[in-house]
Amino acid sequence: MLSLNKIKITQGAFELRAHFDVDVGQNVAVVGPSGAGKSTLVGAICGFIDISTGQVMLHGRDITQAQPDARDMAMLFQDNNLFPHLTIMQNVGLGIRPTLRLTGEEAGRVNDALARVGLTDFGTRKPSELSGGQQSRAALARALVQSKSWMILDEPFAALGPALRAEMLDLVADVAAETKAGVMMVTHAPEDARRISDSVIFVADGVAHGPQATAGLLDNPPPALKAYLG
Amino acid sequence: MARNAKPISRVAGISAATFVVVAVLLAFVGIGLRVKTISGLGPAEWQAIQFTIVQSALSALLSCALAVHVARALARRKFWGRTFLITLLGAPFILPVIVAMLGLLAIFGRSGVLNDMLEMIGIAKISIYGLQGVVLAHVFFNLPLAIRLLVQGWQGVPAERFRLSAQLGMGPRMVFRLIELPLLMRILPGAFALIFVICLTSFAVALTLGGGPRATTIELAIYQAFRFDFNLGRATLLSLAQLFVAGGAAVLAFWLVPAVTFGGGMDRMQKRWDAQGKGARALDSMCIAFAASFLILPLVAILTSGLRGLLEVPLIVWTSAWTSLWVALVSVLILLVLALPMAGWIATSRRASVEAIGLLGLSVSPLMIGTGWFILIYPYANPTDWALVVTISVNAMMALPFALRILVPSIRQTAQTYDRLSGALGISGIAFWRCVLLPRSRLQIGFAAGLTAALSVGDLGVIALFGDPDRSTLPLQMYRLMGSYRTDAAAGAALILLALAFGLFWIMDYWGRRNAIAE
Numbered sequence: 001m002l003s004l005n006k007i008k009i010t011q012g013a014f015e016l017r018a019h020f021d022v023d024v025g026q027n028v029a030v031v032g033p034s035g036a037g038k039s040t041l042v043g044a045i046c047g048f049i050d051i052s053t054g055q056v057m058l059h060g061r062d063i064t065q066a067q068p069d070a071r072d073m074a075m076l077f078q079d080n081n082l083f084p085h086l087t088i089m090q091n092v093g094l095g096i097r098p099t100l101r102l103t104g105e106e107a108g109r110v111n112d113a114l115a116r117v118g119l120t121d122f123g124t125r126k127p128s129e130l131s132g133g134q135q136s137r138a139a140l141a142r143a144l145v146q147s148k149s150w151m152i153l154d155e156p157f158a159a160l161g162p163a164l165r166a167e168m169l170d171l172v173a174d175v176a177a178e179t180k181a182g183v184m185m186v187t188h189a190p191e192d193a194r195r196i197s198d199s200v201i202f203v204a205d206g207v208a209h210g211p212q213a214t215a216g217l218l219d220n221p222p223p224a225l226k227a228y229l230g
Numbered sequence: 231m232a233r234n235a236k237p238i239s240r241v242a243g244i245s246a247a248t249f250v251v252v253a254v255l256l257a258f259v260g261i262g263l264r265v266k267t268i269s270g271l272g273p274a275e276w277q278a279i280q281f282t283i284v285q286s287a288l289s290a291l292l293s294c295a296l297a298v299h300v301a302r303a304l305a306r307r308k309f310w311g312r313t314f315l316i317t318l319l320g321a322p323f324i325l326p327v328i329v330a331m332l333g334l335l336a337i338f339g340r341s342g343v344l345n346d347m348l349e350m351i352g353i354a355k356i357s358i359y360g361l362q363g364v365v366l367a368h369v370f371f372n373l374p375l376a377i378r379l380l381v382q383g384w385q386g387v388p389a390e391r392f393r394l395s396a397q398l399g400m401g402p403r404m405v406f407r408l409i410e411l412p413l414l415m416r417i418l419p420g421a422f423a424l425i426f427v428i429c430l431t432s433f434a435v436a437l438t439l440g441g442g443p444r445a446t447t448i449e450l451a452i453y454q455a456f457r458f459d460f461n462l463g464r465a466t467l468l469s470l471a472q473l474f475v476a477g478g479a480a481v482l483a484f485w486l487v488p489a490v491t492f493g494g495g496m497d498r499m500q501k502r503w504d505a506q507g508k509g510a511r512a513l514d515s516m517c518i519a520f521a522a523s524f525l526i527l528p529l530v531a532i533l534t535s536g537l538r539g540l541l542e543v544p545l546i547v548w549t550s551a552w553t554s555l556w557v558a559l560v561s562v563l564i565l566l567v568l569a570l571p572m573a574g575w576i577a578t579s580r581r582a583s584v585e586a587i588g589l590l591g592l593s594v595s596p597l598m599i600g601t602g603w604f605i606l607i608y609p610y611a612n613p614t615d616w617a618l619v620v621t622i623s624v625n626a627m628m629a630l631p632f633a634l635r636i637l638v639p640s641i642r643q644t645a646q647t648y649d650r651l652s653g654a655l656g657i658s659g660i661a662f663w664r665c666v667l668l669p670r671s672r673l674q675i676g677f678a679a680g681l682t683a684a685l686s687v688g689d690l691g692v693i694a695l696f697g698d699p700d701r702s703t704l705p706l707q708m709y710r711l712m713g714s715y716r717t718d719a720a721a722g723a724a725l726i727l728l729a730l731a732f733g734l735f736w737i738m739d740y741w742g743r744r745n746a747i748a749e
Contacts (some may be wrong), residue, residue: 048393048501067400067503079389085412098400100407146398 045130243575257602326688536725676742
């Protein structure tokens with residue numbers, strides 16, 4: 001279980017509060033208006049943004065001060081998920097061991113992950129030779145070999161077209177199911193939330209509201225969410 | 231709108247560029263007139279060439295090597311006074327060279343702070359004269375430039391990349407290899423080339439700290455051939471040597487020199503997870519302390535000795551300060567008349583080679599131009615009567631490459647963004663400049679003008695060739711005071727010059743910032 005225990009994040013005049021639990025293996029979407037603090041929330045959960053008060057607990061362990069790599073989480077960013085000067089194979093390999101030196105067995109795991117996301121013959125290429133969708137797949141392959149208990153996604157597919165985005169979301173859901181990981185995904189699009197998430201965290205007016213069942217929440221939105229959904 | 235219709239006319243830009251090229255060519259003609267009288271390069275000339283290259287290479291190497299550590303510390307540490315230190319990094323660029331010399335002498339000179347300290351602990355004194363002094367002064371000026379270029383590079387790294395490396399658990403070594411090394415490989419060659427070229431034509435530093443057969447740059451040798459021997463043949467020969475050395479290097483450097491962006495955004499910093507170890511912290515603290523004291527101590531020395539000497543300043547210092555002030559203002563005017571149309575032309579031209587004209591100013595040395603023009607003027611008039619005219623023009627031309635580097639990106643972006651809208655509204659030519667380009671580039675224009683004013687007011691170059699006691703600028707007057715060991719008066723003059731340079735820069739830069747359109 002991932003617990004946010006009365007956390008408060010302060011950035012200048014901006015404040016965001018959250019107090020809720022999410023079960024492991026859940027798929028949650030984080031929605032809300034631009035600038036409400038969706039990215040800030042997931043950044044803080046992953047350890048990139050300092051939390052002023054409160055604790056983040058994972059499996060009963062306090063990880064509030066833990067380094068980003070010691071949190072059992074893999075994050076996909078909006079951009080720059082791959083190092084442009086490394087091959088796809090190397091980029092994915094960094095998920096197993098951050099040194100670029102892999103054993104034969106580990107290289108095999110990288111190849112399996114690439115095959116799983118449909119990039120079998122792309123291992124020797126550089127990210128710039130891949131399309132946007134293929135780059136997302138490569139980043140997903142890395143999350144696959146990292147096999148952490150949470151995959152945190154900060155709108156990684158925002159730049160893709162609707163069909164491709166749906167395809168990537170399904171792939172995320174499949175990969176997460178295989179590794180028994182939970183997914184927390186920031187998104188602008190309610191249809192994305194409906195597609196893969198069991199529940200929704202709504203962020204607005206300085207508060208991240210605890211997860212509520214997706215269908216129920218989106219079908220009967222409270223006033224603030226209704227205003228956002230339009 | 232017709233496909234080829236452009237809101238910016240090329241005529242004005244091409245005319246301005248032609249004017250610059252002709253001015254440089256005239257200097258060549260002058261030199262060419264004397265080529266008959268010259269013999270081959272003698273040992274003294276070879277020595278000057280060798281020294282010029284060696285000191286430039288050492289200065290560039292040392293500046294870059296130190297800058298790597300300081301820039302990394304600045305990019306990843308938050309500390310008290312960080313914004314101030316980063317602002318201060320811009321100071322050496324507009325600090326008159328001769329003023330900085332006084333500050334460096336106060337710290338590193340024969341009776342400077344450093345030698346006093348060495349004497350106390352019983353170590354032999356070190357000398358600031360010769361190769362080590364010239365390199366020291368060049369590092370003082372160019373280390374901040376290299377740091378700024380590198381800090382920009384670090385800040386250009388997307389935040390996600392450091393986050394990603396933290397998430398993957400990379401140690402400092404991997405972060406260096408994967409993120410910082412590629413960055414250094416991209417920026418350092420350009421930084422090295424830029425500093426190397428700048429140091430090749432440096433004159434005032436060599437004049438103050440060099441000299442003698444073992445520490446004479448080509449530029450200084452031209453001056454000596456003029457002032458001491460009045461040997462125009464030798465000056466011509468050296469000018470040709472300078473043209474080959476500096477011109478060749480500048481042409482090579484053109485492809486390497488990075489885009490220098492000035493001003494805002496430098497005080498952002500990135501959170502890092504790989505640099506929290508004790509060793510890294512200690513190293514960074516040392517680097518920051520070193521850079522801060524290296525920059526601040528000479529400036530403090532200028533201020534304190536200047537305040538003491540202010541009352542000793544003879545009247546002639548004030549009259550030459552007045553001369554320097556209007557020389558600088560006219561230089562700025564000429565620069566803008568040349569740079570704005572040229573920037574408009576370069577910004578809308580598809581050929582990158584056009585930008586090379588702007589670099590002509592970097593590759594030709596002021597004393598070489600001065601020598602050429604002197605030879606042309608000499609048969610018809612007394613060159614000293616033309617001292618200030620020549621100084622004004624050369625100053626404007628020397629500032630041109632920097633001004634173009636500042637102006638072109640902003641004008642290019644503005645022209646591209648508003649090209650179609652302006653075309654649809656029928657705004658073109660002067661109206662396009664007045665309504666669109668000038669207001670949108672106000673920030674850059676103010677900065678370029680301020681930079682030119684500061685460079686011009688503090689310049690000690692061709693004026694040293696042409697000047698006489700009646701027609702001297704403040705830097706030349708100050709140099710004379712130093713030469714006659716009137717140290718207090720020189721320190722007072724230095725403070726006045728410092729105030730003029732920083733004041734002019736501040737006023738013009740402030741004009742640009744005020745009401746600048748927020749992006």
